[in-house]
Amino acid sequence: MEKLLELDNLHVSFQTYGGEVKAVRGVSFTLEKGESLAIVGESGSGKSVTSKSVMRLLPNKIGFIKEGAIRFQGKDLAKASEREMEKIRGAEISMIFQDPMTSLNPTMTIGKQIMEGLRKHQNMSKSEAKERSINLLKLVGIPNPELRVDEYPHQFSGGMRQRVVIAIALACNPKVLIADEPTTALDVTIQAQILDLMRDLQDKTGTAIILITHDLGVVANLAQRVAVMYGGMIVETGTVDEIFYKPKHPYTWGLLASMPKLNAESKELLAIPGTPPDLMNPPKGCPFAARCPYAMEVCVENMPDATDVSSTHKAACWLLDERAPKVEPPEEAVVGGAR
Amino acid sequence: MLRYITKRVFAMLLTLLIIATITFFLMKLLPGSPFNNQEKLSESQRYALNEKYGLNDPVPVQYINYLGKLAQGDLGYTFQFDGRTVNSMIVNGMGPSATVGFEALLFGTLVGLVLGIVAALRHNSFIDYGAMILAVFGIAIPSFVFAGLLQYYVGVKLEWLPVAFWNGPEYHILPAFSLSVGVIATVARFMRTEMLEILGTDYILMARSKGISKNAVIIKHCVRNSMIPIITILGPMAIALITGSLVIENIFAIPGIGEQFVKSINLNDYPVIMGTTLFYSFLIVVIILIVDILYGIIDPRIRVAGGKS
Numbered sequence: 001m002e003k004l005l006e007l008d009n010l011h012v013s014f015q016t017y018g019g020e021v022k023a024v025r026g027v028s029f030t031l032e033k034g035e036s037l038a039i040v041g042e043s044g045s046g047k048s049v050t051s052k053s054v055m056r057l058l059p060n061k062i063g064f065i066k067e068g069a070i071r072f073q074g075k076d077l078a079k080a081s082e083r084e085m086e087k088i089r090g091a092e093i094s095m096i097f098q099d100p101m102t103s104l105n106p107t108m109t110i111g112k113q114i115m116e117g118l119r120k121h122q123n124m125s126k127s128e129a130k131e132r133s134i135n136l137l138k139l140v141g142i143p144n145p146e147l148r149v150d151e152y153p154h155q156f157s158g159g160m161r162q163r164v165v166i167a168i169a170l171a172c173n174p175k176v177l178i179a180d181e182p183t184t185a186l187d188v189t190i191q192a193q194i195l196d197l198m199r200d201l202q203d204k205t206g207t208a209i210i211l212i213t214h215d216l217g218v219v220a221n222l223a224q225r226v227a228v229m230y231g232g233m234i235v236e237t238g239t240v241d242e243i244f245y246k247p248k249h250p251y252t253w254g255l256l257a258s259m260p261k262l263n264a265e266s267k268e269l270l271a272i273p274g275t276p277p278d279l280m281n282p283p284k285g286c287p288f289a290a291r292c293p294y295a296m297e298v299c300v301e302n303m304p305d306a307t308d309v310s311s312t313h314k315a316a317c318w319l320l321d322e323r324a325p326k327v328e329p330p331e332e333a334v335v336g337g338a339r
Numbered sequence: 340m341l342r343y344i345t346k347r348v349f350a351m352l353l354t355l356l357i358i359a360t361i362t363f364f365l366m367k368l369l370p371g372s373p374f375n376n377q378e379k380l381s382e383s384q385r386y387a388l389n390e391k392y393g394l395n396d397p398v399p400v401q402y403i404n405y406l407g408k409l410a411q412g413d414l415g416y417t418f419q420f421d422g423r424t425v426n427s428m429i430v431n432g433m434g435p436s437a438t439v440g441f442e443a444l445l446f447g448t449l450v451g452l453v454l455g456i457v458a459a460l461r462h463n464s465f466i467d468y469g470a471m472i473l474a475v476f477g478i479a480i481p482s483f484v485f486a487g488l489l490q491y492y493v494g495v496k497l498e499w500l501p502v503a504f505w506n507g508p509e510y511h512i513l514p515a516f517s518l519s520v521g522v523i524a525t526v527a528r529f530m531r532t533e534m535l536e537i538l539g540t541d542y543i544l545m546a547r548s549k550g551i552s553k554n555a556v557i558i559k560h561c562v563r564n565s566m567i568p569i570i571t572i573l574g575p576m577a578i579a580l581i582t583g584s585l586v587i588e589n590i591f592a593i594p595g596i597g598e599q600f601v602k603s604i605n606l607n608d609y610p611v612i613m614g615t616t617l618f619y620s621f622l623i624v625v626i627i628l629i630v631d632i633l634y635g636i637i638d639p640r641i642r643v644a645g646g647k648s
Contacts, residue, residue: 055548082553090550103541105560107567107638116559117549152639168549 004208005031005054005093005176010068010078012046012053015061021279023049025232026068031176036202036209038223038240040216040255044276046232047212051178053078054210055095056085072176091121094169098181100161104153110137110164111149114171121172136167139204140197159190166197173205180212195221216259220244225312228252231277231287233303238313244335248315250327251288257332270332286318294319294327347631351624356406358620359613363405366612367398373418373607392418394609405613414617415610419603425614428599433618435505436588436595440580442515447522448573454523455530456562462535470527477524486517486590503592514591518580529572533565567638574630578623 012024024046031037039047052058054070056077070077072093077085094117097103105113114136115129124132130149137145140163153161162182169177179198183191199222202209211223219226219240226243228236228251236249247253254272274291277283283290289299298318307320319327372394374385389395393404408415414425458470493513494502501510537543538561546556585597596615603611634641 057544057547086550086552088550089548095545095548097541097545099541103545105542105546105564106640107564108560113546116546116551120550154640165545168545171549 002033003030004033004073005210006069006071007050007054008069008071010050010053010070011066012049012058012063013066014059014063016280019280022066022282023063023232023279024053025279025282027229027232027234028068029227029234029237031208031210033175034202034206034208035225036211036223038211038213038219038226039229040213040219040226041229042214042255042276044279045229046279047214047229048180050229051095051180051210051212054176054178055089055093056080056082057089057095087121090117090174091172092174093176093178094172094174096162096165096169096177096179096182099185100158100165101185103165104161106153109150109152110156114149114164114168117168117171132171133167136171137164139170139201140164140167142167158186159193162186162190162194163197166194166201170201170205170207174207176210177207178210178212181214182211183218184213184215191218192221198222216244216255228255231282232279233287233316235286235288235317236313236315238309238315242310242313246309246313247329247333248309248313248320249288249317250292250294250319252315253329253333254291256335257330286316296324344628344632347628351628354624355617355620359406359409359617360402362613362616363402364398366609369604369607371607373609392416409617414614417603417611418608419606419611425610428611429596429614429618432594432596432599434595435593436581436584436597439511439514439518439587439593439595440577440584442511443518443584444522444573444577444580446515447519448526448569450519451523451526452530452562452569454527456534456557456565458527458531459534459538460557467531471531474524474527477520478528480520482517482521483586483590485520486514486587489513489517490590503590505591505593510591514584514587514593517590518584518587522576522580525572525576526569529568530565533568534561537561537564563637567634570630570633570637574626577626578619581619581622 007027007029010024010027011022014021014023027046027050029037039050041047049058049063052063053065054072054077058064065078068078072088075084077088080088104110111130111133114133115124115126118124118129118132119126122129134145134149137149142148142160142163148156153164156164166182182198183194186194195218198209201207209222211218213219223240225239226237227234228243228249230251236243236247236252238246243252244256247256251272258270258272260269272291277287277290283300285298285300285302286292286295286304289295292299296318302318304316304318304321306314306316308314309320318324372389373392374380374388380388386395393401396404405415412426414429417423417425417428454470454474458467461467490502490513493499500512502513504510538557543556543560546560547553551559584595585601587593588595588597589601596618599611600615602608603615
């Protein structure tokens with residue numbers, strides 16, 4: 001497979017009044033052509049910051065890439081100029097945001113908002129761009145696109161708006177689509193439709209997708225590979241099957257256990273006790289050690305290296321060290337009830 | 340849209356009728372009468388004058404007569420000069436007043452917008468703080484203080500511009516500038532706040548993620564949307580400029596409508612008081628209507644009910 005995007009030891013920090021917040025601390029992953037990779041983790045784990053760094057859309061002056069490389073087709077985006085980035089954004093890499101209610105400009109017709117990118121990157125004339133916009137709206141399943149292209153965002157429902165946002169993102173056939181919690185703000189029934197649409201479009205266009213989410217249901221639906229993030233680091237990566245059926249990291253177990261299950265006997269929802277680490281003063285050992293029920297002394301002192309479980313599966317946990325005691329994942333973390 | 344405007348015009352006429360009624364009776368409560376202070380007049384002369392202008396009739400009758408004439412657009416005759424109509428006084432006075440007001444509004448809005456935009460784009464920088472300190476001064480210090488300072492330094496000391504009167508374009512600069520200081524300050528503050536808020540919205544991030552240049556995003560997405568609240572304050576501000584300019588008109592001896600208004604109250608010149616009040620009210624309701632229509636043009640979300648059919 002062809003490597004499209006490669007993050008190498010990315011560090012991103014935010015300069016705040018209180019000090020430097022190290023939001024991303026050494027993230028590496030690769031994305032291949034046409035593949036979909038999910039990045040999962042709870043709020044504050046650095047998922048969104050990672051994706052915004054790839055687009056170089058971190059808040060000006062406050063957020064900055066401290067170290068590491070973002071290689072896209074051989075070019076390091078971490079060092080690219082603003083002008084170079086303008087050529088890449090929308091044309092090569094584009095993004096879908098969480099809340100379709102706020103991610104469209106309320107005073108511009110959706111047609112104009114789709115056309116903007118087309119006119120910029122593909123030098124289309126107004127009429128060509130409009131025609132393409134109508135086709136795109138049709139592609140994302142909006143009825144009467146010829147009429148709706150001249151309407152304003154407030155005339156669309158949340159799900160329809162997210163379809164418009166997807167149409168905007170796909171307008172110039174980007175090679176990578178970053179979807180930052182694309183279904184979080186939507187009704188459950190609409191969520192499924194949007195996921196179906198994204199899978200459909202991926203089949204048609206061959207765009208690689210980076211899916212940022214905290215919803216493991218969405219992951220199972222759309223992704224082929226999963227990276228689990230915690231405290232600004234990737235703690236486990238693997239294929240969907242490996243993460244769901246053979247998870248190795250206690251944090252992944254916690255995530256799986258806290259998924260609500262239909263057949264659960266107890267009505268209680270399981271949670272991982274504690275809160276994520278303070279990234280102003282990140283722990284020197286494993287970031288999850290403070291909340292981990294299996295934590296050992298070494299976990300607090302030293303960050304474990306990523307251990308290969310299989311050729312596609314890696315986890316950074318001291319439990320995988322040969323000297324560590326053998327620990328089985330808790331029953332709640334077992335998907336489908338089968339070990 | 341047409342139905343909406345018709346409805347609004349009816350409401351405007353009703354508003355004007357209510358204002359006319361209240362002003363009329365309040366005015367009759369003013370102490371003194373128009374010809375009281377002219378001591379050389381004999382009792383019979385005063386009676387004859389009162390008779391001529393219909394002031395001997397009972398107040399309700401005067402009111403009905405006034406409304407009757409008003410309906411025909413006739414504001415009556417002034418008591419100050421023989422045979423001069425209030426209509427002609429307003430038309431003559433309106434020219435300078437509207438000119439100064441409009442110049443101040445245009446200049447103030449443009450400078451205020453630029454200042455606000457620059458302050459927002461250079462948020463928390465020296466330029467930002469400087470612009471906002473200026474804005475606070477502009478809001479806090481009344482226009483007549485600026486007028487006096489400008490007259491003294493630019494007019495008397497440097498002799499660059501005329502101190503007063505109304506004899507050509509160079510006479511506009513000082514009064515219009517004094518009036519515009521408040522506008523600049525208010526517009527700049529509103530624009531800065533609004534720009535900062537909109538710069539942080541998701542749709543700005545979305546627009547940038549399309550690869551559009553930063554400047555294009557600011558102009559097409561941010562500035563336009565930041566203008567919505569500006570339009571709201573611009574309406575009342577336009578009114579304040581035209582009506583509030585009476586102080587400035589007095590300072591610079593501009594023969595405007597504001598100057599006449601002040602004089603007419605001192606002289607109990609009933610038709611001029613009524614005429615200018617109604618004229619001001621008319622301006623206000625018309626400007627409010629214009630603002631409401633402009634709103635719909637800039638922001639499709641508040642396009643009036645029945646606007647599309």
